[in-house]
Amino acid sequence: MTKSTRWKYSWRARLPVAGIVVVVTAGVAAAVTGAAHPLPGLRVVPGGHWVYNSVLHVAFHVDGGTAGIDAQAAVPGDQGSQVLQGDASGYVVGSERITEFGKSDLTARPSMVPPAVEVPVGVETVGGPYVVYRRAGQIARLGDPVATMSAGGPVGDPVAAADGTLWLPRTTSGLLCRLDRGAVSLSSCPVPLPAGHGGALTLVGDAPHFVDTTDGSVRAVEAGGLGTAVPMGVAATAELRPAANDVAGRVPVLDPSANRLYLVDPAPNPRKPIVVALPAGHYDGPVAGGSVVALVNRDTGTLLTFDAAGRPTDAKPVPPGEGTSRLVRGEDARVYVDGGQGTHVLVVGKDGKVTDVPVVPPAGKPDQPVPEHPTPGQPPVPRPGTGSQPDVDAGDKPKPHNPPPPRNPSPPAVPASPPGAPPGVSATGGDGSATVSWGAAADNRAAVTSYRISWAGGSRTVGGGTRQATISGLANGTRYTFTVVAVNKAGTGPGASASATPAAAAAAPKLTATYRGGRASLSWTQPDLGGGQLVHYVVTGTGLAQQTVSGTSTQYSGLSAGNTYTFTVRAVTRTPDGETRNGAAASKSITVPSPKITISQGAPTTTDNCDAPDCARVNVTMTGFAPNTTYAIRLSSDSNANVQTESARTNANGSLTYDELDYDEPGQTIWVSVMTPDGRITSNRIQWKSR
Template sequence: MRVPDVSVTLHRLVPRRFRGLPVAAPVLVTTVFLVATVLGSGAVSRALDIDSGNVWLWSSRPAEVGRVNAGAARVDVTQAVTDSRGHRVRVVQNDRYLLLYDLDTGRISSVNLTLLGFTSWLTVGKDRDLTLALSGDQAAIVDHDAGTVHGIDPGTLRGRDRRVQLAGRIVGGAFDADGGLWVGVPAAGTVVRLRFPVHVATVDRTVTVAPPGHDLRLTVLDHGALAVDRTAGRFALVDPTATRTVRSPVGLAKASVPDRTVGSLVAVTATPPDRVVAVSTDRGARPSAFALPTGMDLGTAVPFAGRIYVPCTSHHVVYVFDRTGRRTATLGLAGATGPLELEVHGDHLMINAPDSSVARVVDANGVTRVITKYQTSRPGDSGPPALIAAPGQSETAAPSGHGRGHGDADAGRGNRPDTTRATGPPGPPVPVTAVAGDARVDLSWRTPVDNGAPVTSYRLSWGGGHRTLAGAATGTRITGLRNGTSYTFRLTALNRYGRSPDALSEPVTPSGTVLAAPVGVVASTPAAGTVHVVWSAVRGATSYVVRSGGTVVGVFDSPDGDLTNLTAGRSYTFTVVARNGSDAASGPSTPSNAVTPYDAPGAVSSLDVQVNNANSITVSWGAAPGNGRTPVTYLIDKTDHGTDSTGTTRTKTYDTLTPGATYTVTVWARNSVGDGQKTSKTVTMPSSGPALAMDVSVDSTTSDTVTLTVSLAGTGLKTCAVTLAQAHWTWDCFEGGNRGAGTYTHTFTTLTADTQYDITATVTDTAGGSKSWTGTARTEP
């Protein structure tokens, strides 16, 4: 029996939804999570439908994604993802699409595995509690904190319809085998099923599973869902025709479940008291609980082929139990570090250590084999060539647009240990936006990340033609095309390290039929970080391209859209072009009114902590950008002190500190929107120790040299300088890098014979103390 794919990862994913380029995605994936992965807590469960037996796994240290042949238990293709080195990357996949979601930049990239090229990118932001769910050609972004569900296209990553707003925070978010998306709504005590007819997301079933306000968790089943009422210690099994409630044999106060469960066995992890509750979806079955090993960092249990797999990141093993709780195996990963990811793909369970070179594959019979991920292709392997390289974000204006559009912005790289700038070929120049006209197509793209070397040229190809473009180009017009013929354009960027992966346009068909241009374009700023643009609908139009200053900033399927990644504090106007189903376009609209998006202030431009003495520090910082709202005031927080407002002043002194203690100071800006990004610095105060002392001795002289030795005592030495006044020479005792107590010797040269020189020496420490010495030395005649 074929088992749909389920994966468990440590962090919640973002939207993964595909609507298709030229080809509609077949059965795809359902993503969720709660337990063990790259952040070290939590895990993700996603149900995938991958018929080929090929699974892509991420390796963070070499920054590469490898395609594993699950049946052969080996990697047959590896591809560098240069710009994501050391990052946490989630991989969402089926036979046609590969999505790479970089958690540290908040960026999703879409790859069409049929056409072998990148097709789009989308920035959803860092540190957001999002789940991406996908089934067939339906996909949705579930925003847990906002309580919204939003359908997107897997190829273009554009939204398909308006978000569905639910009552408060939501949990879960996965498709069942019947194409229904289930989420839990704790504030209402309900679970909700959504359907996604073309361009419309609707709630078609609401089931009460607990009193309003109870703490819920949700795992989606093949046909229905199981709600975990952590407040009451109950399970609610929702199937297509009925709902039944079952009491748990153990407490569920901190219970977790994967977002998607395949098969009739559900595993609920309850910690404490470190138990797994095995729940059968069969009618009349009663749940049973068994104990887990204690004192370990255990993740969310994942059922697969009648067994229950529990990852342990502290020992880098996976414990295997049968449904009665008998441990049948312990699967180790020798040399593994960091978190573990468990994913069920078809008839195999993949166990990946993304921070290490090892993985395991387990078949439905429990047979397991070790996979070495860091290896190259072998002769005779089949499958697509290596094509993936993470699209980075340049610092030039980038397209943006949430809601029913797509977009990106520089989301930053996150606080990960390996942030050294990567070098290599450029990232793919996605998205490639195509607008067709009469026997022509206008193309535009964004400048890709250069990975250490500027782009020198682009190569563009299409059916019947090719062109080389300058490295500064961000668009071109192709003429002489045939009306009524569909074209897909393939673009690569080159630098001195090599060529990027291919970026693909959507298929477009030139036409002599001209759409009317949109009219009445109006822009507004309804909320922080958002510009809303609206215009009149155009008869025959199926999508609209929004530009600002010649740059594509959004593509929308309806006559309005939200742009959420523009630069706050900068003025924009917009023009709109209408496209039909073949992407044949109208002329541009007249420009909109000018608007200036606003947001919370940015981070302070610098932060310095000066130690005045063993009991005092002075903190100073640079101005933060106001991002379209003033005035900007500043707040500062110090360990054991609390938060103070300094108004518009950018300095603060703290006294009465403890010698030898360590303090962290954090500074951020605030405007009418809210608080900006915080910047922190840690300082250790000098401790009490030997008193600061200095002595200087003149060791020898010649007709043109004086040699002397400086002896220092004390702790926290900061500066030491010796000056020969008449010669205008100054020597830094610490020029060699050592700043400790001890002796330092130096020879002053090229002096004048038979001349007396006045010597001044001064030493200071970080506690604000200083000592000086004065004397003389005479050169020989």
């Protein structure tokens, strides 16, 4: 852990933005009055939600219960700023500065320099608020005392319990870390995760739980480690995204690859998950507030809400404005959606119904724009009735040559700025390659001319109309992070990233197929899995049922004599990214024998047991038998079941011709039989003739 530090105050600090999670672009007009006064009778603004209007450079407070604006504070801020509140202060958190303002006097204070060059995740909780810079592994407490703390490496999304304890997963070391209220360093990282497992934290009844996306389970975070794994009842995939808290005891989990929302039960002996089918699209969320779950479909620009049973409760367009909307849970546990410029907010009620709230000064509040940073000594902007302009009595008329100034002059044209971050960045691994996809970035008043994809070891630039690129020459089994940025004439925008691990499909197994005893026996060796993990083998046979096999052998029975069957075996693997792939198939064909024996009376002969003139050879022809196999050939007659037995071996085709048997009883009917694993095979019958 590093020693905690306090930030230096600075109005002029400027830091480049390396990566932005939520991007808001706006046409900046002028700020409202430099130091807004609190409403009559309002000393400290209660819970609810603050939003930053980047057109006016004003932070507004939204009362979720009334869906109205009840306070405002003129605060300098950056485009895309979010507002977090503590007990006595609010904070406008941007990419270049963090500015505190009092919640009682609604007056801005000097700005702070952010401790890292990325947009953080904000956490409103007692002892805070906190801002967590995930890639940099930095945690900043904005409350008293102001401090920054190192997590010792990158971290995932945090959760905060009601007592102010902050929990964070440390992604590179597989540990869950705890930051106690008021601490100046991480208290400890007491909980190890299962080796090789990934996931995210959530709160169930204010108790931290770990949602394991590797094995599809939920585990309570206990003092000495993780509790017993409770299966969620959904397919495990690295893309599963849980909400930060439960609704009515169930954890909302989004599967973006299947466009499904699950409400899973983390209790022992869990109930079946509730499955909600979602329209196609790319989603932000889920965010849970009270008994409501909310998601934003970025493709259609729609806020969707559901109750604790997964039933739809409302669907509304996201607020207008350039940039990307922000889906958050307010300090009052309601869900809010801030518009791209902060000029509108959607408020989700406790019943899931959505109200669109314009973010404008409340009635009776002055709303004439003033410069964000007035020049010292510059006279204030006139306001009606302040003495800067003559007051007009009811019976007086203003002089034509001295009209009152307009209250709301049109803002100046806003120049172009670099594009926003490309939305919906995703990456899928292939064989030595990865396919990266993204949505159109906000152009911010200048057309996007190109996109640049970069990764460890290379970069590639494509046209502004391109939405997908395949990167080749990568190493299978190595995880790559791909960052996509948009470029226009004003510059290069912030990046958005996704990761993928290239992996090949499995090679074909080496297959052996034999037929014996009425069964086809198949066996094979495990092939090269191409960097993936074996799931099972899939075996097929002509006209036969498909088999799923975990080992390296199987059998088929009930085959028909004389038919040819072709068998295939392929390995099914799971890539390091959780994708399932079918490997190359090996095939072998088997023709089921249709054995046949034919006999005839052959040439005359004389032996010790066979006398002329009636002694002759018995010609035996066998076909369709097992190749290279020795059989006992038994000669029988009407009067003797076993006149003579000889042994002979078939050739590679399963055939043989044998003439070592002899017979000498005219008038008797004779035949030959052979015992096989499928039973005794008998020849035709002939009557022996005298010579």
